[in-house]
Amino acid sequence: MLAIAQSAVLVGIASFPVRVEVQAERGIPTFELVGLAEAAVRESRVRVKSALAGVGVDISECRVTVNLAPADVKKSGSSFDLAIALGTLVALGVIPEESIANVLLLGELSLNGGTQSLRGVVAHLLGAKERGVVRAIVPRANEREASLVDGVEVELASTLGEIVDALRGQAPLRRPRAQKASAPASPLDDLADVRGQYGARRALEIAASGSHNLLMVGPPGAGKTMLARRLAGILPRLSREEALEVIAIHGVAGLLSPSASLAVERPFRAPHHTASDVALVGGGEHSRPGEVSLAHHGVLFLDELSELRRPALEALRQPLEDGFVTVCRMRLTVTFPARPMLVGATNPCACGNYGDGTNRCGCSPDAVRQYRRRLSGPLLDRLDLHVVLPRVDLLELQSGAGGESSAAVRARVERARAAQRARFRAGEVSAQANAHLSQRDVERVCALEAKGKEVLAQAVERRGLSARAYGKVLRLARTIADMDGATAIGARHVTEAVLGRVLDRDPTNGRPAETAA
Ligand SMILES: Nc1ncnc2c1ncn2[C@@H]1O[C@H](COP(=O)(O)OP(=O)(O)O)[C@@H](O)[C@H]1O
Ligand SMILES: [Mg+2]
Structure with a gap:
């Protein structure tokens, strides 16, 4: 008879349903697998045959045909084993047909019938929930991830034998134990x-308050890297939905340890400046998410930004604009979410001493401009806020007086974010933070006081702000006003926002920089 089992394949972080149709009957021994399956899927035949033998079912005298539908979606990975094995058992009348009806079956089998953990369980279960699938069987090794998604009744299995027993109504399978969200192993x-x-x-606080991209410019040792690494500690903690999305992306990338639980802190990714375009934006042979997606809802820190190769800068440009990455591979188009806060750090010039007040910089004005130009164009344009760090005063370093704690700053950031959410709700805007407001929405929801308007008009005139830069100043000013608890944007908010775009000017003469936006 023809049996139908439900499985799924990952396309980006989306779980796409795959119907596994199995026809099995006594006959000339063959085991055919059709439906655009990659090599790893075709090897399934060997594993399934051996695993079935382990539960006492010999298919060496059977004619088995497996079709993976729909036929136009490329099937990769080894997680169809379970569905193929159980479909075969239904087709041979070993287990009842209705026992696997509308049950999502995921997992690779080993030759002795053990289930092997798989990538992307959270993404699969979120997809199943969306499609209205109510039951799923996954490998025991994926228990932690499986426990995170509610709305799907998940059962765990260590072996094919356990599943067969359960589906015949003998011992039921175990349900995942609820896991608590956990703080990171080492404190931030x-x-x-x-x-x-x-x-x-x-x-840093302004950037965190409105999720603005930030560029830090300063001499080596000023503390740029140190500050960037402390950003995750002042950003609001992840909501449950955000945490699930983050864990889905990291799961698809195969980066979750078996002990992974729902994270509360935002991801912080700091790829090296020699990272390839594929490493940064994703794609490649297995269509995995890149750093910009792994940093989704968190921070993408690009240290030594001026050293980043041009193609890498170019590749980052679109994702940072759109909030997602689309990678095409053969006939498959894969989309990954990619909305991190971007933080860049760079020296002010090749020697690192320009503008630190010590006159030690030996770079010519042209050389400084040249160095700065490396940043401009594709990326500088996307960095809303620029800050120049002076060399740290030795006395200050020794004085021992530390600054405010991350917890105190985070409390203020959360308040500023709450003000934004309230405004977005009232204005029916779908953004999460000021930095993500569209050009249209920014005009709509950022009300200016008369004095604020005046200062902004002056800035446009004197600094020659482009339309894009104008929008950025307005978003920044909105955030600064939110930190201030102000409903309308005032003059001082605009002034600080304009000052926060120092790199719109040529560092050597203070005139509007020809290369900046
Ligand atoms: N503002 C600062 N306060 C305390 N320590 C600092 C500060 N700036 C630098 N340091 C010390 O110097 C080290 C190097 O700083 P780093 O953040 O790597 O500088 P940069 O990235 O600007 O080159 C830090 O690990 C820290 O020990
Ligand atoms: Mg550094």
Whole structure:
């Protein structure tokens, strides 16, 4: 008879349903697998045959045909084993047909019938829930991930034998135990360790409050890396939905340890400046998410930004604009979410001493401009807020007086975010933070006081702000006003926002920089 089992394949972080049709009967021994299956899927035949023998079912005298539908979706991976094996058992009348009806079956089998953990369980279960699938059987090794999604009744199995027993109504399978969301194993670094750098601290807080991309410029040793690493500790904790999305992406990338639980802190990714385009934006042979997606809902920190190769900068441009990455591979188009906060750090010039007040910089004005130009164009344009860090004063470093703690700053950031959410709800805007407002929405929801309008008009005139830069100043000013608890944007909010775009000017002469947006 023809049996039908439900499985799924990952396309990006979307779980796409796959119907596994199995025809099995006594006959000339063959085992055919059709339906655009990659090599790893075809090897399933060997594993399934051996695993079935383990539960006492010999298919060496059977004619088995398996079709994976729909036929136009490429099937990769080894997680169809379970569905193929159980479909065969139904087709041979070993287990009842209705026992696997509308049950999502996922998992690779080993030759002795054991189930092997698979990638992307959270993504699969979220997809199943969306499709209205109410039951799923997954490998026992995926228990932690399986426990995170509610709305689907998940059962765990260590072996094919256990499943057969359960489906015949003998011993039921175990349900995943609920896991608690956990704080990171090692506590996050605290802002209290940073001495001085008040301007940069303020910029970091503004950036966090409105999810603005930030560029830090300063001499080596000023604390740029140190500050960036403390950003996750002042951003609001992940909501449950955000955490699930993050874990789905990391699961698809195969980056979750078996002990992974729902994270509360935002991801912080700091790829090296030599990272390839594929490593940064994703794609490649297995269509895995890149750093920009792994940092989704968190921070993508690009240290030594001026050293990043041009193609990498170019590749990041579109995702940062759209909030997602589309990678095409053969006939498959895969989309990954990609909305991190981008933080860049760079020296001000090749020697690193330009503008630190010590006159030690030996770079010519042209060389400084040249160095700055490397940043401009594709990326500088996407960095809303720029801050210049002075060299840290030795006295300040030794004085021992630390700054405010991350917890205190986070409390303020959360308040500013709450004000934004309330405004977005009232204005029926779908953004999460000011930085993500569209050009249209920014005009609509960012009301200016008369004085604020005046200052902004002056800035446009004097600094020659482009339309894009204008929008950025307005979003920044909105965030600064939110930190202030103000309903309308005032003059001082606009002034600080304009000052926060220092790189719109040529560093060597203070005129509007020709290369910036
Ligand atoms: N503002 C600061 N407060 C305290 N320590 C600092 C500060 N700036 C730098 N340091 C010390 O110097 C080290 C190097 O700083 P780092 O953040 O790597 O500088 P940068 O990235 O600007 O080159 C840090 O690990 C820290 O020990
Ligand atoms: Mg550094």
